[in-house]
Amino acid sequence: WERPVWLGAALKKAPALGTTTDPDRLTRLLPFVAYQWKDGPWQNAYARLGWDPREEPEEATNLQVIDFRDKHFRGEGKSLAKEVAEGTEDVFFKKAPTLRSQLYQLVDIEDEFVQSMLESAAEDASS
Secondary structure, eight states: OOOSEEEHHHHHHOHHHHTTSOHHHHHHHHHHHEEEOOSGGGTTEEEETTOOGGGOHHHHGGGOEEEEEOGGGSTHHHHHHHHHHTTOOOTTOSSOOOSSEEEEEGGGOOOHHHHHHHHHHHHHHHO
């Protein structure tokens, strides 16, 4: 809960807020305590006011957002994705994405295989 950057969908599912706060109310209150990135490595994420991820690269790396896109959901698959995904946005990558485009924060991804790929990429980048 203490991290400075959140995707809106993950924030709404956070135990500290998701069960006690109405999503519409949360959306109205967020601009008073956070700003939203429109693009870049933190696209569509809310950052706590006064905190700039560009000034804290060590902490901000795992808070980056990836946009997972699946071309299967174009055309015919698009309507199937809409049926399957109604209200079931998975922000933790616990299952295969059901939306044509899905945003994930690296820190939230719980799939072991995807985590191992991310760790391997991080090791390759640091060497």
